[in-house]
Amino acid sequence: xxxxxxxxxxxxxxxxxxxxxxxxxxxxxxxxxxxxxxxxxxxxxxxxxxxxxxxxxxxxxxxxxxxxxxxxxxxxxxxxxxxxxxxxxxxxxxxxxxxxxxxxxxxxxxxxxxxxxxxxxxxxxxxxxxxxxxxxxxxxxxxxxxxxxxxxxxxxxxxxxxxxxxxxxxxxxxxxxxxxxxxxxxxxxxxxxxxxxxxxxxxx
Numbered sequence: 001x002x003x004x005x006x007x008x009x010x011x012x013x014x015x016x017x018x019x020x021x022x023x024x025x026x027x028x029x030x031x032x033x034x035x036x037x038x039x040x041x042x043x044x045x046x047x048x049x050x051x052x053x054x055x056x057x058x059x060x061x062x063x064x065x066x067x068x069x070x071x072x073x074x075x076x077x078x079x080x081x082x083x084x085x086x087x088x089x090x091x092x093x094x095x096x097x098x099x100x101x102x103x104x105x106x107x108x109x110x111x112x113x114x115x116x117x118x119x120x121x122x123x124x125x126x127x128x129x130x131x132x133x134x135x136x137x138x139x140x141x142x143x144x145x146x147x148x149x150x151x152x153x154x155x156x157x158x159x160x161x162x163x164x165x166x167x168x169x170x171x172x173x174x175x176x177x178x179x180x181x182x183x184x185x186x187x188x189x190x191x192x193x194x195x196x197x198x199x200x201x202x203x204x
Contacts, residue, residue: 015076015077015078016072016075016076016077017074017075017077018075019046019049019050019053019075020046021046022041022042022043022045022046024041025080026074026075026076026077026080027074027080027083027085028081028082028083028085028099028101028138029081029085030085030087030099031085031099031101031138031139031140032138032139033097033099033134033136033138034085034086034087034097034099036090037087037088037089037090037097038087038088038090038093039085039086039087040085040086040087040088045085045086048086048096048128049071049074049084049086051127051128052071052084052098052117052120052121053069053071053072054127055120055121055124055127055128056069056070056071056116056117056120057069058120058124059116059119059120059123059124060116061113061116061117061120063109063113064109065109070113070116070117071084073103079103081101081103082101082102082103083100083101084098084099084100084101084117085098085099085101086098086099087099092131094130094131094132095130095131095132095133095134096121096128096130096132096133096134097134097136098117098121098133098134098135098136099135099136099137099138100113100114100117100135100136100137100138101137101138101140102137102138102140102141105140105141105142106141106142107141110137110141110143110147111137111143111147111150114135114136114137114147114151115150115151115154117135118133118134118135118151118154121133121135132155134151134155135151136148136151137151
């Protein structure tokens with residue numbers, strides 16, 4: 001859609017930085033979730049944020065207040081302290097840490113937006129090079145603890161699903177034994193008797 005000239009001069013496009021620019025003064029400072037990790041800057045930040053924009057577009061992660069793809073908030077000069085910052089985990093660079101700073105401490109969309117971002121990144125994992133992406137809201141939000149607790153639970157659920165998938169790919173389904181007997185379905189005495197029967201059969 002073409003930019004509509006403002007009554008005060010200029011166009012709507014003048015309010016946004018170019019998508020291939022890294023403008024630190026128009027971005028939030030990295031906060032607690034990124035502290036001590038390798039915060040992305042310059043071209044690294046731009047490249048990751050470009051992927052975020054594509055993922056959000058496909059999954060419909062939009063800011064309904066401003067009516068645009070949430071990734072565009074990083075470029076909006078009217079909100080220089082809001083948007084996304086990224087860092088690679090210091091212990092495992094295959095993990096991307098994402099911290100979202102909303103425009104206000106009481107932004108009612110923060111939970112929806114961060115959960116949407118988490119699902120976009122991890123649901124379209126074939127579209128980027130990270131094994132896992134963790135998302136948190138900045139502590140300035142009044143409900144940051146509750147929102148981040150839910151995101152933390154989603155992290156854990158994602159890991160469990162990944163472990164289950166790995167177990168299934170490696171062989172028999174998780175929770176089942178190689179002999180076809182479901183683990184936990186026999187008492188200790190029954191398992192002992194079954195083992196004796198197997199040994200007897202082998203001797204014969």
